[in-house]
Amino acid sequence: MIELFLNQPNKMEIRVSESISIHDPNEVKIKLLYGGICGSDLLVYQGKLGHAAYPLRPGHELLGHVIEAGEQSPYRVGTRVVVQPNTYCGECRLCLSGKTNICKEKKSLGVNMNGGFSEEFVISSKYVLPVPDDLSDRRAVLIEPFAVIVHAFKKVHIGKDTKVAIIGCGNEGMLAAALANHLDANVTAMDINMEKFDLIRSLGSFRVIHPDEVGDEKYEVVVEAAGSRKAIELAAQITAPGGDLVMIGMIPEATLPITHLVRSEITLHGSIIYNVPEDFEKAMEYLRRSDFHIDPVVSTIIPFWEFNQAYELALSRNVGKVVMSFGGRNNEASV
Template sequence: MHVRDALPLPLLQDGEVRIKLLYGGICGSDLSVFKGRLPHAQYPLRPGHEVVGEVIESRASHINEGKRVVITPNTFCGKCEFCLKGKPNICLEKQSIGITCDGGFAEELHIHSRYCLPIPDELSNEAAVLIEPLSVIVHGMKQITIQPGMSVLVVGCGTEGLLAAALARHVGGEVTAIDINASKLAMLRSFHDMTLGHPMDIAGNQYDVVIEAAGTKQSVESCFSLLKPGGELLLIGITPEATIPVAQVVRKEQKIVGSIIYEFPTDFQTSVTYLLDEQFDPTVFISKIKPFYEYEEAYQMALSGNYAKIVLQFKGAAVS
């Protein structure tokens, strides 16, 4: 990994904006790109998609210079069957910034304004950098039912699992979160009335809702024994193969829901609403904020698995 200096800046076209980067979160997919594990990634590749920045040049009538924005890193055609149904997350022509084309870890980013969401002045940069990953959970939880008092199990406490546990508790679920890494679970201690433990601690228990966020074959397969009859299993983590006990699912009327990214801008707007709520503060999941020039150390911290969210701070960005 290295930094490329003085890349040419393209001229803006109608509807486009140029953004000065402020903060960028390192995501699990950025780490997969770094490891060379994504066959559809084209190298050399600039990573980064969980970004917040300030518009410094605009050819979009609805976004002024000086406004902070976040971006959806998933471009969509706007014309296919799914886009027309309001489901750009499963667009047939979807591309992913930072994976199939250069991403946002640069001092400046040039992008069409249709992929930008202006954010309120009162929202901190630390909260804003969590809008994109939180929207993954917002979208997934729209597809299941969590009512006050229902038992919810979150399997895997990476960033998405942590956000899922926090949001499920915020909406009234009785949450249990499990992970093999105790340092990840420690991030949830500020959220009261939540049960935290190792997977071995919950043997024999069953839950109304199970949210799988680890994305391993073993983890997915273990979820079925943890799900009550009539329960709902939300799959957010991605694993190539897993065995599903079809007879059990049918006989116990269990529901399996797969969820991929989010619908933009609606899920982002919902995330902003949550982040403005003083009773919901997932910024505690930001383990470290590192200057961009320390990107190598930041990546090593993220790769270690001992931290939650590692964030890069770009030149000129102040801590809110």
């Protein structure tokens, strides 16, 4: 089989490796259709993610169909599935309380174990979920990254006219803006890259500004998705009294106005990935809705053998989601 392989930071290649068969009765072998490039994939590629392990096969946003199934797997050959790429022990206090996303034994595909950017790969059926037939491949590849936003939004109330600010409009920020807009919130999206403003606006009729334009405005819910010190410090400043600050982006440290946060009774929420299966199922529920305007998030679909072009485009930060095709069955065209 053919796979992408990252020997060390900034050194990726296509290589041929032996095809692997399933060995465990709970495993499935998946033929990959689409693989999305995530911000964490770019950090691993650049050597900027401290817990990444090299060499490894990258990739964790994975959509495919089952081509071989163990006798104890609940999935039949031909089932289209999405991958949940983070392992969990299922036995610790956190797992038993439903918080598999923060299991201390967690490992992540494409970060500290081999990922799925290959024609075929084998994984435990514990980590895959079936995709509804009425959900296109192009939308289905968004299930995993969108589940991150679904999980984060569960921590706060966002409804009609809720004043929401999204800081940082990378892939996750765009997904957050699209969902808040779908929920009829009063959305302001902020990004320092003004070249992306038209793309961001294409997700809905909401305001898009540079962070320097925010002035003295306050917001009931602020979602920090930029992962920068300036962004989280701004987020703390613009959260309204009694409001909620949801932190999705990750930065080692920042200076926060503690007196302001305490006196204003602002609630800080850390949010990491998702819980399964509920956040994946809710993500699919939204993505199946014809009135959920999400399609502009996927900017282009590129054949995987042109991976250099795909990664360069994603690294430019001027586009939405870049997806690589590994032989999509629906022949959905690039845009």
